[in-house]
Amino acid sequence: MHITQHTDYALRVLIHLGANAGRLVTIAEIAERYEISRSHLMKVVNQLVREGFVDGLRGKGGGLRLARDAAQIRVGEVVRRMERAMDLVECFNADSRCLLDPACRLKGALANALSAFLGALDDVTLADLLGPAEARLLKSERPLVPHPAGSKG
Numbered sequence: 001m002h003i004t005q006h007t008d009y010a011l012r013v014l015i016h017l018g019a020n021a022g023r024l025v026t027i028a029e030i031a032e033r034y035e036i037s038r039s040h041l042m043k044v045v046n047q048l049v050r051e052g053f054v055d056g057l058r059g060k061g062g063g064l065r066l067a068r069d070a071a072q073i074r075v076g077e078v079v080r081r082m083e084r085a086m087d088l089v090e091c092f093n094a095d096s097r098c099l100l101d102p103a104c105r106l107k108g109a110l111a112n113a114l115s116a117f118l119g120a121l122d123d124v125t126l127a128d129l130l131g132p133a134e135a136r137l138l139k140s141e142r143p144l145v146p147h148p149a150g151s152k153g
Helices: 005-019 027-034 038-050 075-082 106-122 132-138
Strands: 054-057 063-066
Touching: 005 027, 005 038, 005 054, 005 063, 005 075, 027 038, 038 054, 038 075, 075 106
Parallel strands: none
Antiparallel strands: 054 063
């Protein structure tokens, strides 16, 4: 199984936001911390916002935060929503031109493997990935910026 760099970065963003849940985090901070291109990270964050994993607050004093509690974010859901296609082989695609496709048993075996892979990730929440060591590694030295009154957090 393989996930794209886009999904890898999305998971890093979520872990970073989860480890810094008490404040707003900027794209620049994450890009610097992980040595990721800001423009690439912007695309990742925009999709995370569209998919409902992250809230983005614009303007001076803005930033990013988790849109829901870390315990409610399943890694399998993130992978499914961030990946454009989970086609392990050509025959997973509707446009398959493989001659073996009509009678191939490999396709079923690979489909079962993909299902098991995603099922294992469904058993893991973002909160499961946020132990004390991760929190210490990812905590920024920046001062806390409290969430605006009455907002989700």
